[in-house]
Amino acid sequence: MELRDYLRVVRRRWISILMMAIAVTAAAGAFTALQTPQYASTARLFVTTAQTDDSQLLQGGQFSAQRVKSYADLITSRELAQRVITDTGIEVKAADLTSHVTAQAVLDTVNLDITVTDADAHRAQLIAQSYAEQLTDLVRELETPAGQTDAPIKATIVDDASLSEVPVSPKPVRNLGLGLVVGLMLGFGIAVLREVLDTRVKSLDDVAEITDAPTLGTIVYDASAVKSPLLTQVPSHSPRAESFRVLRTNLQFVDVDSKQKVFVVSSAVPGEGKTSTAVNLAISLAQGGNRTLLVEADLRRPMAAKRLGMDEAVGLTSVLVGKIKAEDVTQTHEESGLRFVASGPIPPNPAELIQSHAMEDFLAHARDEYDVVLVDAPPLLPVTDAALLAAKADGALVVLSHGKVTREQVRLSIERLAQVDAHLAGLVLNKVPAKGKSYGYGYGYGYAPDAGPAAER
Template sequence: MELRDYFKVLRRRWISVVLIGALCATAAGAYTLLQSPVYASDARLFISTSESDAATAAAGGQFSAQRVKSYADLIGSRELANRVVTDLGIDADPGELANQVSAEVGVETVNLTLTVTDTDARRAQQIAQVYAEQLVDLVRELETPQGETNAPIKATIVDAASFSETPVSPKPVRNIGLGLLVGLLVGFALAVLRQMLDTRVSSPEDLADVTDAPTLGTIVQDPAGTRAPLLTQIEPHAPRAESFRVLRTNLQFVDVDTQHKVFAVSSALPGEGKTSTAVNLALSLAQGGGRTLLIECDLRRPKAASRLGLDEAIGVTSVLVGRVKAEDAVQVHEPSGLDFIAAGPIPPNPAELLQSNAMSELLDHVRDLYDVVILDAPPLLPVTDAALLAAKADGAMLVLNHGKVTRDQVQLSIERLEQVDAALVGLVFNRVPAKNKTYGYGYGYAPQESDQAVPARRREGWHRR
């Protein structure tokens, strides 16, 4: 990943990053509230020698500096803790009391500062003061040579134990700040990991390693699509209508040397919107004035006829078995002037029918009568029907559900087409969020000529000859 990729991840998943950061900050705040306040008391001692003449002063200073480190280590001894417990007359474990005390030697000095922490400020001061006094006595005992009364080195209390009612722990601001920082880092790391493991297709760049096929169009997500699934049911300048006009325009540049074209519209898996894409693309082509025929070739789960509100009884299967002629199976969608052949009765052997010579003859026949023939094919991965249809057509358009289909599924779908020598003419991204500027939907659409009046200029098809 490059630097700009990290910014893309942050822009795409910033909400989850912020939520994790807030969660960690909240957890840190809750942990802080559950902690008992801890107070600290400091006492400072000065370590010196009894030498008074200048000749031995330097040597005495070095000796004191060496000794002060040993005294700092004695702070954590059980012997000193026992003395403090006895002096204070408290019921405490010497080992636990020793853990409450720490010592620090000033840099290049003979000053020793001991610090005692406790949940009671006054008790912390008392323990610190007794610790300092007992350390002075212990140093005198240890440094006094046997048989003598004076020690060559001594510890002197310079600052008595301090008292403060301000707790040193916990620190709410620091803890919450650290929790927020750690949460943001963890959230961003998880976002990057999720992005690296996420193989779903969310932009044309995600397909760079899968296929070189062009993106013919992107269909913008419309919340009202379930109530008004057809182009004839929405405003002509709605973003979804504009999406299909762009797809219609781009389709004209596919195989420009061929006057009559047959395209299969399929997807990798069910539920990606291939039927709605095929139906609305056909409607847009018909509204644009071209002779257009939509054939419902999903003989397993046909939905196009019900979407258009047309009869499902007679259709492709009726023509393939010779019950009716193709001309008699054609219906007209009056609002748009689109010619349509339904799937007809669902057969027990859809793949065999679609692979038959009768299907090839049907496609050859309608190819000469229409500018564009759209085949609403089944999904590619569950069954072989779509690949068989694509091999008989001039190529296939693969509808990809934005943010749902994975790169592996797209790769397998393309391999299905390659296995039968079918051409992939392009990709169609479906249900793209309107705010996704990757596809250019971050601006308003300028009014264009409405397609509602165009069907009157259509060249005649079967039902108008």
């Protein structure tokens, strides 16, 4: 992925990234709130030898520095912990006490810092002071040779245990900051992973990665399409109507040398809106002054006649079996002037009828009579009907449902057309969100006339 791909991921999924950042930050805040405040107290010891000669002082200093490391290790001993417990009178096990104390030899010195953390600041000070005192006694006992009373090396308390009312943990600002950073990184990582695993077509860039065929238009998503599926049922300046006018205009530039054109309208899989697209594109063409014929050639699940409110008792299948002439089954959609041929009775052998010479004769006759013929065909992947029809037509228009069809399904559909030498005239991206400016011309803004008589231009 390139930089622009990552930026596209952020633009697409910024809400989920932000939600993840908020969630992790909230979790960090809850974790911080549930933690018991811990206070620290530190005491400092100075380790030295008893030599006074200059040459012995240097050797003694090196010896002391080596000893400091050993004394730091003694801090976690059970013996010293038990002495502190006895001295302070606190009720705690030696193993538990050692987990709250640390010792650190200051680099290049003979100083030893003892730090104790506890939920009570005064108790932390008490334990730290006791550790310092008990360690000095333990050092004296360990370093005094047998039969003597003085040790050649001793530990002296330089700084008594400190008292601080400010807890050392938790640290709310740090925890919340880390939570925010981790949340953003986690959210972005999940977003990138979802983007990589999500192969659905959701932009013109996705389409361009699959094929060089042009995208002739993008149909804006309209929630009212369920109740008002036809362009004749919506205002002429609505975003959906404008989307089809753009598609109609772009379609006129396909094979500009041919005046009569036959296009098959299909999709990769069912439910992408290919029938709605075919019907409304045909209405838009008819409204634009083109002699337009819409043929319902989906002989398995015909829906166009119901959308238009036309008779479906007789139609294409009746013509193909020779029972009736094409002129006798052609109907007119009064609101738009569109000419329409329904599917007729559903046959048991749709593919055989579509491959027949009668189908070729029907399309040839329709080509001579009309400027544009749109053939509503079944989806490409489930059955071969659409590919067979496309091979007899001037080209195929493949409708892609935004956010539903996958890139692999689109690729297989294009391969299905190529196998029968059918021409892919273009693609139509359907159900595009109105706010998706990057998806093409289906902006969804609309540009209706102002209602007032003195509207400002």
